[in-house]
Amino acid sequence: MESNSNQSKYAWRILILLFFANLLNFFDRTIPAIIIEPIRHEWDLTDLQLGIVGSAFTIIYAIAGLPLGRLADTGTRKKIIGWGLAVWSGFTALNGYAWNYFSFVLVRMGVGIGEASYAPAANSLIGDLFPSHKRARAVGIFMLGLPLGLVLAFFTIGALVKAFGSWRAPFFIAAIPGILLSIFFFFIKEPERGAAESVQISQTKPEQPIRKVLRIPTMWWIILSGLTFNFAAYAVNSFLVSLLQRFFHFTLVKAAVTTGFIVGITGLVGLTVGGWIADKIHQRSEKGRLLFGALALFISGILILLSLLQTEELVLAFSLLLGAGWLLSYNYYTCVYPAIQDVIEPRLRATAMAIYFAAMYLLGGAAGPAVVGSLSDYLTRTAMIQAGATEMSEQFKAIGLHDSLYLIPVTVLLTSVFVFLASRSFSIDANRMKQELASGK
Numbered sequence: 001m002e003s004n005s006n007q008s009k010y011a012w013r014i015l016i017l018l019f020f021a022n023l024l025n026f027f028d029r030t031i032p033a034i035i036i037e038p039i040r041h042e043w044d045l046t047d048l049q050l051g052i053v054g055s056a057f058t059i060i061y062a063i064a065g066l067p068l069g070r071l072a073d074t075g076t077r078k079k080i081i082g083w084g085l086a087v088w089s090g091f092t093a094l095n096g097y098a099w100n101y102f103s104f105v106l107v108r109m110g111v112g113i114g115e116a117s118y119a120p121a122a123n124s125l126i127g128d129l130f131p132s133h134k135r136a137r138a139v140g141i142f143m144l145g146l147p148l149g150l151v152l153a154f155f156t157i158g159a160l161v162k163a164f165g166s167w168r169a170p171f172f173i174a175a176i177p178g179i180l181l182s183i184f185f186f187f188i189k190e191p192e193r194g195a196a197e198s199v200q201i202s203q204t205k206p207e208q209p210i211r212k213v214l215r216i217p218t219m220w221w222i223i224l225s226g227l228t229f230n231f232a233a234y235a236v237n238s239f240l241v242s243l244l245q246r247f248f249h250f251t252l253v254k255a256a257v258t259t260g261f262i263v264g265i266t267g268l269v270g271l272t273v274g275g276w277i278a279d280k281i282h283q284r285s286e287k288g289r290l291l292f293g294a295l296a297l298f299i300s301g302i303l304i305l306l307s308l309l310q311t312e313e314l315v316l317a318f319s320l321l322l323g324a325g326w327l328l329s330y331n332y333y334t335c336v337y338p339a340i341q342d343v344i345e346p347r348l349r350a351t352a353m354a355i356y357f358a359a360m361y362l363l364g365g366a367a368g369p370a371v372v373g374s375l376s377d378y379l380t381r382t383a384m385i386q387a388g389a390t391e392m393s394e395q396f397k398a399i400g401l402h403d404s405l406y407l408i409p410v411t412v413l414l415t416s417v418f419v420f421l422a423s424r425s426f427s428i429d430a431n432r433m434k435q436e437l438a439s440g441k
Contacts, residue, residue, distance in 0.1 A: 011129035014188055015138055018122045021085055021185070022145025023152065024178045025115055028092045029057065030153040031174060032108065033238050034256050035167035037245050042167075043101045047239075047380070047401060051373025054238045055366040056105045061112035062361035069120035069354020073347065077121040082185035084121075088114025089178030096171035119357055124350035127341045128191040135338040140275025143333045147267020150237070154260030158253035213352045218343050218429040221422035222336055226360030229297075229332050229415040232408045235368035236263060236326075239376075239401060246398035248315045262323045270330025278334045286430060290423035293335025294416050300328035301413035308406055329412060336419060343429040368411075375404040 032039070032053050040050060072080055091110035098104035122142065130138040160170045213219060240263065244255035274296070281288035303325030310318040344352040380400025384392055 010189070011191075014125065014129060015141060017181075017184055017188065018081075018125065018142055019145050020181055021081065021118065021178075022122065022142055023149040024085070024089070024145075024174075024181065025118055026146050026149030027153045028088060028111065028174050028178065029115065030150055030237065031092075031095075031157055031170050034153060034157040034241050034252075034259075035161060035170070036238070036242050037252065038161070038167045039104070040242075045101060047373040047376040047397070047404075048370065049101065049373070050242075051238060051369035051371075053105055053108060054234055054369035057108040057112040058234065058361045058366035058369075059112075060109040061116045062358040062366065064113045064116035065120060065354045065357045065361070068117045069350050069357070072117075072121035072124050072350035072354075076190065077125055077350075078185045078188050078190050080117050080121045082182045084114050084117030085178055085182035085185065086114075087117075088112075089175045089182065090114075092178065093172055093175035096168040098168075116357075120350040120353040123337065123341075123353045124346075125191070127346060127349045134279070135341050137275045137279055139337045139341075140271045140278075140334045143330075143337070144268065144271050146333070147264045147271065147330070150267070151260045151264030154241075154256045154264055158256035162253055210351065210355060213344065213348055213355055216343055216429050217425040218339065218422050219352065219356070221418050221425065222340060223356055223359045225332070225336060225415050225418035225422065226356055227364035228411040228418065229329070230360045230364035231368040231371075232411040232415070233329075233368070234365040235372040235405070236408060238369040239372060239405065243398075243401055243405065244315075246394060247402045248312055248318070258319060262319055263326050266323050266327035267330045270327045271334060274331040275334040278331070278338070282338075286427045287423040289335045290339055290419055290426055293331050294420035294423065296328040296331035296335075297412055297416035297419060300325045301409045301416060303328070304412060305406075305409035308402070308409070325409075325412075332415065332419070336422075339422065339426060343426065343433055345433055372404045372407060375407065376401045379403045 036050055039045065068080065068084075088111045091107055091114060094110070095104065095107045098107055123139075126135065126138050126142060157170045160173065161167050163169075240259045241252075241255045244250040244258055245252065248255075250258065278289045278292060281292050285291075303321050307318050307321035307325060310321070340352055340356065341349060376397075377400065380392070380396050383396040383399040387396070389396070
């Protein structure tokens, strides 16, 4: 008992480190979304160009994630995380030296390579630190880094820009804690693969790992759900501050703090309470966790749609509805991420996460900001033509950006459908994985 107790305590200590690294992960990647308007005015950029900043980061993140995910299944995960954290923090500092739009995008791609090393290795570690019935809570705590990273960024970056008089200052400041935290990972004790499973895990390398992962039907539905959910999440995170400034006439600081409440504070509730509920439901029904996620996402899509129907005078109603919708959407992580662990054997979990991330980021996360930005530019020109104007104005840009965001509730509702379909094949795939482990395959 004492040994199990000590092991449990050590698992939670590692999880706390992973949480802080995840917080910095999302803090660093969120900075450009907050300073988007100062950059737009300084370099005279379109919304498509602004969207490409996020898309370029996401594309390189997805591509680099595949080989780094395989490396996490065969190499030392703590070193992968430690070096990755140091690399993305260093590139974050370099972003402050960007002299034009192209150099800014190029450095963001460097940040993407560093961050791509993190999620597959971290999720693989969690799978080996916590047994199945505790994973939703562990993933929920790990993923708290997402909303807290957003909250910290949205609550501080605007103030830092105002205090230093430059949008460059936050990049230099953000790099310091990441470099310091990276050192700690080199000293943790890495668990054996499959340590949290109830049966002995074979240590031989599986043949054709990618093909083996893609033979699991549940993984296909989960990949599609990641595609649509990240389309919505990355588009909102890229343009919400800008929308509040243009459409609702907020200052940078006020827009950033409001966004922090809408997409950040809500996540604290969604991930903690949602993770607890998901684990409780999973104990009663194998597929109950995914059904709960599907229902939460369906209601989320409806609330987001209602928020966009509010006029510019009803900014409070807009914020409350969008915040409630985003709160429910966080159940995606606590329901879907543990499901991946439950249908994928330990030797393939980092590979599965890398495949999942590559697909959802390349086709979802990368597309979201670029598609919404492009649609915003088109609807902006349409608004100008319909008004009979001959010159572009900020009013038309506000209308174009607002109307382009109607894509968000559509993709969230599609996510609900894909999560529901994943629930239908989950039990069969989870049981098959358990049988294969028991047989030593």
